[in-house]
Amino acid sequence: QVQLVQSGAAVKKPGASVKVSCQAAGNAFSDHYINWVRQAPGQGLEWIGWVHTDSGDTNYAQKFQGRVTLTWDTSISAAYMDLSSLKFDDSAIYYCARNTPLVLHAFDVWGQGTMVTVSS
Amino acid sequence: QFVLTQPPSASGTPGQRVTFSCSGSTSDLGRYGVNWYQQLPGTAPRLLIYRNNERPSGVPDRFTGSTSGSSASLAISGLQSEDEAYYYCATWDDDLDGHVVFGGGTKVSVL
Numbered sequence: 001q002v003q004l005v006q007s008g009a010a011v012k013k014p015g016a017s018v019k020v021s022c023q024a025a026g027n028a029f030s031d032h033y034i035n036w037v038r039q040a041p042g043q044g045l046e047w048i049g050w051v052h053t054d055s056g057d058t059n060y061a062q063k064f065q066g067r068v069t070l071t072w073d074t075s076i077s078a079a080y081m082d083l084s085s086l087k088f089d090d091s092a093i094y095y096c097a098r099n100t101p102l103v104l105h106a107f108d109v110w111g112q113g114t115m116v117t118v119s120s
Numbered sequence: 121q122f123v124l125t126q127p128p129s130a131s132g133t134p135g136q137r138v139t140f141s142c143s144g145s146t147s148d149l150g151r152y153g154v155n156w157y158q159q160l161p162g163t164a165p166r167l168l169i170y171r172n173n174e175r176p177s178g179v180p181d182r183f184t185g186s187t188s189g190s191s192a193s194l195a196i197s198g199l200q201s202e203d204e205a206y207y208y209c210a211t212w213d214d215d216l217d218g219h220v221v222f223g224g225g226t227k228v229s230v231l
Contacts, residue, residue, distance in 0.1 A: 035220070037165075037222075044206075044222060044223070044224045044225045045165065045208055045210075045222040045225070046222065047210075047219060047220035047221070047222065049219075059217055059218065059219070061219050062216060062219070095164055095165070097164075097165075100167070100170060100176070102170070102171065103153055103155065103170050103171050104212070105152070105153075105155070105210070105211070105212040106153070106155040106167060106170035106171070107155075107157075107165075107167060108167045108170075110164040110165060110166070111164065112164060113164055
């Protein structure tokens with residue numbers, strides 16, 4: 001069973017950092033991109049970026065460049081999203097998602113989501 | 121800034137066919153392929169259509185996607201109560217280093 005299991009909810013203060021993990025289960029993650037997508041309460045989906053599971057190459061949405069770091073740990077098949085300088089409007093559910101083998105920007109396996117709340 | 125525009129809502133009665141659009145600021149929206157996601161309340165999105173009109177395994181053939189010029193559409197035939205959800209279109213924008221763009225989402229209600 002191919003699945004992504006994310007870490008639990010986090011509450012952070014403005015200006016702090018948060019690190020969300022995404023554990024891959026199953027053997028179908030080699031040569032894939034793990035993407036991160038967020039959804040603010042009552043809002044739509046917003047792409048943050050991706051990390052390649054073999055090369056570690058990354059690509060970030062312009063909005064998040066300089067504030068987000070995506071990594072992949074091959075030894076344990078886990079992805080991480082590190083978001084710094086948190087603001088109130090970073091409060092959202094953060095999802096990791098794997099691309100399909102055929103289409104790089106279509107995501108066929110999703111994590112369950114991690115709620116990040118930024119509150120003073 | 122590339123934008124995908126979706127109507128905020130669509131509705132139909134059980135058994136009806138419902139269609140809604142996704143408009144892009146490009147003359148060839150299907151160039152990189154349009155993907156559609158379904159998001160049921162309180163759950164992660166689910167890939168419904170990829171590369172304009174292809175369905176992943178397990179997605180009923182009641183869902184069909186199409187593209188034409190600067191627009192894409194998702195049609196749901198034989199509407200069922202469990203189809204009540206948000207639907208998002210998405211594609212690739214190759215501006216700068218490239219990035220994924222999502223539409224704002226369409227809420228489908230089954231009356």
